Amino acid sequence: MPSVNGADVRKVVIACDAGMGSSVMVASTLSKKLKKYDVAVVHMPVNEIPADTPVVLCHAGLADRARSIAPGAVIVPFQMFMGDPAFAKVENAIKGGGVLES
Amino acid sequence: MGSLSPDTQQVLGADAVRLGLAATDRLDALRQCGAVLVEVGAATEAYAEAILEREESVSTYMGEGVAIPHGTDASREHIKRAALAVLQFPDGVDWGGHQVQLCIAIASRSDEHISLLQSLAMVLTDKQRAARLRETNDIDEVLTLLAPQAEEDDD
Numbered sequence: 091m092p093s094v095n096g097a098d099v100r101k102v103v104i105a106c107d108a109g110m111g112s113s114v115m116v117a118s119t120l121s122k123k124l125k126k127y128d129v130a131v132v133h134m135p136v137n138e139i140p141a142d143t144p145v146v147l148c149h150a151g152l153a154d155r156a157r158s159i160a161p162g163a164v165i166v167p168f169q170m171f172m173g174d175p176a177f178a179k180v181e182n183a184i185k186g187g188g189v190l191e192s
Numbered sequence: 193m194g195s196l197s198p199d200t201q202q203v204l205g206a207d208a209v210r211l212g213l214a215a216t217d218r219l220d221a222l223r224q225c226g227a228v229l230v231e232v233g234a235a236t237e238a239y240a241e242a243i244l245e246r247e248e249s250v251s252t253y254m255g256e257g258v259a260i261p262h263g264t265d266a267s268r269e270h271i272k273r274a275a276l277a278v279l280q281f282p283d284g285v286d287w288g289g290h291q292v293q294l295c296i297a298i299a300s301r302s303d304e305h306i307s308l309l310q311s312l313a314m315v316l317t318d319k320q321r322a323a324r325l326r327e328t329n330d331i332d333e334v335l336t337l338l339a340p341q342a343e344e345d346d347d
Contacts, residue, residue, distance in 0.1 A: 107246065108265040110300050111309070115254055118310035119317065135265050151250045172255035172316060 092164045093191035094144050096183030101130045103163075105148040105156055109135035112171050116147065120177060127184050139163070145190060147176065157192070164190045196339050203305050204338065208232045208277040209331045218292075221285045222247055225261045225277060225297035234275030234299040235263075242267030243297070253290045256322040258312075262298035274304035278334055280326065293326040307340035314341070 104120065106113035113133035121131035136152050139160045148156045150167040157165050168174035183190045196204065208228055215221035226240025242263035246252070253259045263270070277297040284291040296312060298305060315321045315337055325337050 107249065108262060108268065110268075110305070111252060111260045111262040111298050112250075112254070114306055114309045115260065115313045115316075118313040137265060149250050170255070171253075 091192050092162055093189055094164050095187055095189055096180070096185070097187035099129055099145055099184050099190075101132065101144065102180065103139055103143050103146045104131060104133045105136040105139055105146055105152065106133070107136060107152065109133055109138070112149070116168075116171055116177075119172070120147075120181075123177075123181055124184060129184055145180070147180065163192075165192045166190065196335050199304075200308060200340060203274050203300075204276045204278070204308055204335065205232065206331050206335065208275060209334050210278065211280045211329055211331065211334070213279055213281050214283060215281050215285045218247070218285055218287050219244065221279070221281060221292070221295055222261050225279055225295050228277040228279060229275060229297055229299050232275055232277065234271065234273050234277075236270045236272065239263045239267050239270035239299060242270065251288050253287050253292065254316060256316045256319070257284070257291055257293040257326050258296065258316060258322070259287055259292045259294075260296045260298055260309075260312075262300075268301050271299045271301050274300040274302070276305055276308055278338075280334075282327070308338055311338050311340045 104113040104117040117131045117133040136155050143160050143163045146156050146163045147166045153165050153167040166176050168176035226243045229235045243261050246264045252261050279295045284293050
């Protein structure tokens with residue numbers, strides 16, 4: 091199972107199907123929160139996730155696809171585009187150096 | 193008119209902001225979204241169809257009564273130019289258990305629409321401004337609310 095320490099995360103990928111809607115919305119709110127930890131937040135279609143990506147956030151319905159495209163990445167699924175506990179989980183791990191695992 | 197820069201105006205024109213609409217259900221609302229994108233020359237009928245398909249897989253409901261319908265990854269070839277359309281349904285539309293009063297329909301192959309969606313994300317974190325977006329009957333107010341702001345370092 092891929093896992094990563096939040097303190098080592100410098101980049102988080104937000105993926106959705108087309109990369110033009112929901113991932114943009116999630117990325118813009120999350121990048122505001124993570125900017126102070128020097129973590130870049132980018133959005134893209136799930137099919138374009140680079141294989142060496144450490145952490146991917148995506149809707150639960152796309153998690154299996156994300157896993158097949160970036161098997162080495164920690165995949166953090168969410169259900170809601172705003173206010174999902176997954177976003178706080180990632181932020182807290184980055185802030186306090188906790189472990190994130192798929 | 194409005195307060196959008198010329199670049200942003202190309203993506204969200206006043207002619208693509210439709211307030212005070214009614215829809216019988218989600219499917220009807222999605223069809224209206226696709227029709228506006230086709231009407232303003234942003235996409236073809238095939239893209240409008242893909243909006244229905246995309247919604248089937250994962251809902252585009254974002255919160256605060258707002259959904260952002262758009263096509264699938266594969267349907268991007270049917271986009272002619274980047275555009276957003278704003279469709280307001282004051283009486284609400286049932287969206288898989290959520291009430292949606294505003295749809296922001298998206299057609300884009302690259303990043304031209306990003307700054308508008310970023311400002312939408314900010315509006316949705318502010319309950320009062322989100323309510324204005326759902327309730328206003330002034331097209332200019334919609335354009336002002338969605339106008340991209342300069343980068344600010346808050347919190």
